[in-house]
Amino acid sequence: MKEALEWVQSALAEEADDRDDELAEEGVPMLPLTEGTMSAMEDATFLRLLTALGLAKPFQEQETYWRIPPSLLPQDLRSRAQVITHALEGRFAALQALKSQFVALKPQIIALKSQFVALKSQFVAL
Structure with a gap:
């Protein structure tokens, strides 16, 4: 090919x-x-x-x-x-590796975002 x-x-x-x-x-x-x-x-x-x-x-x-x-x-x-x-x-292999790393980190990012939203709600309530 x-x-x-x-x-x-x-x-x-x-x-x-x-x-x-x-x-x-x-x-x-x-x-x-x-x-x-x-x-x-x-x-x-x-x-x-x-x-x-x-x-x-x-x-x-x-x-x-x-x-x-x-x-x-x-x-x-x-x-x-x-x-x-x-x-x-092979330049796209590096991009694919970065994408894989991002996909692996995505659940952590979502969890941090949820924590941030909760803290923001508490701060606004003060």
């Missing part, structure tokens, strides 16, 4: 460099040329990722390949490529 992610990242970054700050006239087809990218195009999870990135699936029988739609501006393409780069570099 890494090869397929690198392929999408590269295609988005290259297209961002090729586009002006205006909308493109046509979508750019994404041609899977390697075994890894071709097999990824048969993976439902990978196809959901392409959809989440805003890429356009082939239109009925008229198109064969997924496309980078003309509506995405260069900065949109760069930000999507950057997300893939971060994922490939």
Whole structure:
């Protein structure tokens, strides 16, 4: 899957460099040329990722390949490529670890909040 992610990242970054700050006239087809990218195009999870990135699936029988739609501006393409780069570099693992720590602390935070509310009520009653 890494090869397929690198392929999408590269295609988005290259297209961002090729586009002006205006909308493109046509979508750019994404041609899977390697075994890894071709097999990824048969993976439902990978196809959901392409959809989440805003890429356009082939239109009925008229198109064969997924496309980078003309509506995405260069900065949109760069930000999507950057997300893939971060994922490939494992930067999201650190965020996931922080999220896990927060989830573990959440009951304690809720308990402290309840104690604070009770103390505040007592203080106001004085």
